Amino acid sequence: MIPIFEPLFEGRERDLLRECIETGWISSQGRFIGEFEAAFARRAGMPFAVVTSSCTTALHLALEALEIGPGDEVICPDLTFIAPANMIRLTGATPVLVDIDPISWGIDPAAMRAALTPRTRAVIVVHAFGHPADMDPILAIAREGGLKVIEDVAEAPDALYRGRVVGTLGDLACYSFFANKIMTTGEGGMVICRDPALDQRLRILRDHGMSREQRYVHVLPGYNYRMTNMQAAIGLAQLERLDSIHARRNAQAALYAKRFKDNRRIAWRPAADWCRPVHWLATVTLAAPEWRDPLLAHLKDQDIEGRPMIFPVHEAAPYRAANNPNRFPVSRSISYRSLHLPSSTGLGDGAEVGRICDTVLEWLDRRQ
Ligand SMILES: Cc1ncc(COP(=O)(O)O)c(C=O)c1O
Numbered sequence: 001m002i003p004i005f006e007p008l009f010e011g012r013e014r015d016l017l018r019e020c021i022e023t024g025w026i027s028s029q030g031r032f033i034g035e036f037e038a039a040f041a042r043r044a045g046m047p048f049a050v051v052t053s054s055c056t057t058a059l060h061l062a063l064e065a066l067e068i069g070p071g072d073e074v075i076c077p078d079l080t081f082i083a084p085a086n087m088i089r090l091t092g093a094t095p096v097l098v099d100i101d102p103i104s105w106g107i108d109p110a111a112m113r114a115a116l117t118p119r120t121r122a123v124i125v126v127h128a129f130g131h132p133a134d135m136d137p138i139l140a141i142a143r144e145g146g147l148k149v150i151e152d153v154a155e156a157p158d159a160l161y162r163g164r165v166v167g168t169l170g171d172l173a174c175y176s177f178f179a180n181k182i183m184t185t186g187e188g189g190m191v192i193c194r195d196p197a198l199d200q201r202l203r204i205l206r207d208h209g210m211s212r213e214q215r216y217v218h219v220l221p222g223y224n225y226r227m228t229n230m231q232a233a234i235g236l237a238q239l240e241r242l243d244s245i246h247a248r249r250n251a252q253a254a255l256y257a258k259r260f261k262d263n264r265r266i267a268w269r270p271a272a273d274w275c276r277p278v279h280w281l282a283t284v285t286l287a288a289p290e291w292r293d294p295l296l297a298h299l300k301d302q303d304i305e306g307r308p309m310i311f312p313v314h315e316a317a318p319y320r321a322a323n324n325p326n327r328f329p330v331s332r333s334i335s336y337r338s339l340h341l342p343s344s345t346g347l348g349d350g351a352e353v354g355r356i357c358d359t360v361l362e363w364l365d366r367r368q
Pocket of ligand 1: 054080083126154155175177188189
């Protein structure tokens with residue numbers, strides 16, 4: 001079976017991990033925590049980076065650092081992995097779902113503007129499936145409305161929006177290092193920001209609300225959202241190889257894109273000319289939604305693991321009652337017609353991608 005995504009450890013991961021075990025620094029203290037944060041901040045060109053146990057907890061910390069809570073509304077795209085909506089809800093605020101743009105698959109600025117109310121405090125902008133959201137209009141609307149901007153960069157680290165790297169355009173940005181992400185620590189996340197006061201709040205909230213000056217003096221109701229030194233060791237080694245990871249992944253994306261070009265039954269993930277996306281999960285969109293599940297079944301028969309795209313957030317049980325499905329035509333259309341193909345960084349040479357594409361295209365050729 002060709003898996004959908006396998007992590008790849010080609011750098012110093014084993015050596016750094018061995019150091020953690022041999023020195024006993026396996027919890028959330030130890031040199032790799034600070035080194036990973038510093039290296040990540042340096043690469044992003046941001047002053048502060050705070051490692052967390054996941055992107056989900058990073059999003060929660062970011063919202064809490066901004067003091068978002070009951071009575072507030074936070075805008076969030078409808079086509080995203082569900083964590084941003086769930087974390088808004090966890091703070092007691094209301095997630096306000098908006099439809100997406102058909103090319104970027106990020107927040108549609110017109111839908112964002114239409115969703116503003118006097119209670120809107122913030123927006124979580126997801127850079128979806130490797131592609132930046134259209135930040136200039138989103139930031140302009142946020143500025144006019146006095147909204148804070150959290151970028152969710154889980155799926156698009158290093159993508160460029162009009163020459164600027166995503167994650168540095170809003171107030172805070174959150175990253176994921178889950179095993180199927182472009183770089184991984186197993187589980188893990190990061191928040192980056194520019195404001196020293198936010199950095200301090202993030203650190204206090206991450207560690208049980210404990211004062212940074214006095215241990216066991218708790219100044220905020222906090223959490224344990226820390227990362228271990230072992231995860232940070234892996235993260236540091238992955239970060240050192242991130243450029244080479246992107247290069248290999250881009251080569252893979254080019255192979256896929258070439259095979260699906262100019263086909264009326266299937267389209268490779270589109271890209272706007274104002275950005276440089278990164279390649280996360282290989283994503284294709286079919287002309288007809290009813291083809292998706294039979295195609296996935298056929299791929300499975302051929303030992304190729306595919307995956308349907310995530311469902312729109314408004315369809316999930318906690319959000320269904322508050323959201324009329326007719327408000328999300330683009331999100332629904334993309335979600336129902338799209339699927340992911342194997343995308344591991346180490347996915348062989350062109351031969352494996354070739355076999356995957358042959359299998360997909362031969363099946364589609366038999367459709368009416
Ligand atoms: C856009 C987005 N946000 C958040 C997450 C949650 O990441 P984690 O698994 O690190 O909590 C994911 C994970 O897939 C994601 O794709």
